[in-house]
Amino acid sequence: MIAEQFFTSFIASAAFGVIFQAPRNTLLKCGLVGSIGWVIYILFVESNIDAVTGTFVASFVIAMIGQFFARLYKTPVIVFSVAGIIPLVPGGLAYDAMRNFVQNDYGQALPIAAKVFMISGAIAIGLVLSEVMNQVFKKMRKRELWR
Amino acid sequence: MTRNHNVEMIELCLLIGRIMLQNGAETYRVEDTMTRIAASYGKEDAQSFVTPTGIFFSVSKIEPSKLVRVSDRSTNLNKVTLANDISRNITGGRLTLAEAREQLTEIDTAGSKYDYKMRTQIAAASLASGCFSIMFQGNWYDFLPACISGGIGFIVLLLLHRLFEIKFFAEFLASLCIGTLAFTFMSFGVGHETDKIIIGSVMPLVPGLLITNAVRDLMAGHLVSGLSKGAEAFLTAFAIGGGVAIAFSIF
Numbered sequence: 001m002i003a004e005q006f007f008t009s010f011i012a013s014a015a016f017g018v019i020f021q022a023p024r025n026t027l028l029k030c031g032l033v034g035s036i037g038w039v040i041y042i043l044f045v046e047s048n049i050d051a052v053t054g055t056f057v058a059s060f061v062i063a064m065i066g067q068f069f070a071r072l073y074k075t076p077v078i079v080f081s082v083a084g085i086i087p088l089v090p091g092g093l094a095y096d097a098m099r100n101f102v103q104n105d106y107g108q109a110l111p112i113a114a115k116v117f118m119i120s121g122a123i124a125i126g127l128v129l130s131e132v133m134n135q136v137f138k139k140m141r142k143r144e145l146w147r
Numbered sequence: 148m149t150r151n152h153n154v155e156m157i158e159l160c161l162l163i164g165r166i167m168l169q170n171g172a173e174t175y176r177v178e179d180t181m182t183r184i185a186a187s188y189g190k191e192d193a194q195s196f197v198t199p200t201g202i203f204f205s206v207s208k209i210e211p212s213k214l215v216r217v218s219d220r221s222t223n224l225n226k227v228t229l230a231n232d233i234s235r236n237i238t239g240g241r242l243t244l245a246e247a248r249e250q251l252t253e254i255d256t257a258g259s260k261y262d263y264k265m266r267t268q269i270a271a272a273s274l275a276s277g278c279f280s281i282m283f284q285g286n287w288y289d290f291l292p293a294c295i296s297g298g299i300g301f302i303v304l305l306l307l308h309r310l311f312e313i314k315f316f317a318e319f320l321a322s323l324c325i326g327t328l329a330f331t332f333m334s335f336g337v338g339h340e341t342d343k344i345i346i347g348s349v350m351p352l353v354p355g356l357l358i359t360n361a362v363r364d365l366m367a368g369h370l371v372s373g374l375s376k377g378a379e380a381f382l383t384a385f386a387i388g389g390g391v392a393i394a395f396s397i398f
Contacts, residue, residue, distance in 0.1 A: 012350075015274045016351075021261075023228050079227075102388050
């Protein structure tokens, strides 16, 4: 089950790397980042923890790995974070909300739309938090904090 | 520093900024790159203001600022990476102004030389569609129908986008096509759940990246670009939802 999810999310993330024209030598790494994030998310969901929390943790881990890869391979971090985030993105939910809206089923649509907002917020907070931590580490290493 | 040198440097900053923005780099990264390059040429107080549709750049307080309009945007991370390498070389002092401009112009005018072929992209989109239908707890019976309708939807999107400028309609018609195909498959008994097939196949069209980027920009204080990306994401989601909903109401 987890292996199946790992495999499909690996291919989906790498395929999105192709759609977004990521450099050829980064495609496998894109797939790896994406599948790690997705497996973390699935583990959270399967142990009945809220999807928003799972998304937050997964996107934080993705961004951390992305920043590590970015420094290692001297590539902008967006290459890895985009491909890694893609499986988590509430695209299916956004579609579901919109479908309910255009079918005049507002009562069903609104909670789904709120969930889309919460999940994309969780992704953004995960990304920003890892960036903030990165900056803090950098400054602590340079001793700028204690001057 | 001569006047001419100054003009060339400003042009270089605007060129690299435009290439990065057009190909999907984050606005803060574009701003950062431009001011860094200017600083490496001795202009410490250069200012840049980047929105998804245009770049303002001013090199010092007394000189006039310049503006570049960016009307078409796509995602090409390869070009962003190449431009990033060049900016790294400039700030590291390994490239002269003329060399940098030559390399950037080559990237800018290369067209699809560095890109994946269209058939590779279509194959990727259809493979991703199939995988997404599995990831959203679909049945393996949904894999192949999702691959086919996702691939065809992506072809429709690419072709229509070349035919006319308005992205909204290309997305609308592509998702209408996906919805129709999914229902057609189901009526022939191929596939397990219509919803999983549709969700998988619309993923290559969905503005997931835009939604996330919009929220991220808003949090970082880039209010203008956050709101405009949010509006773009909303329009795309509306187009996809509308297209699929029409397919629902027909069948």
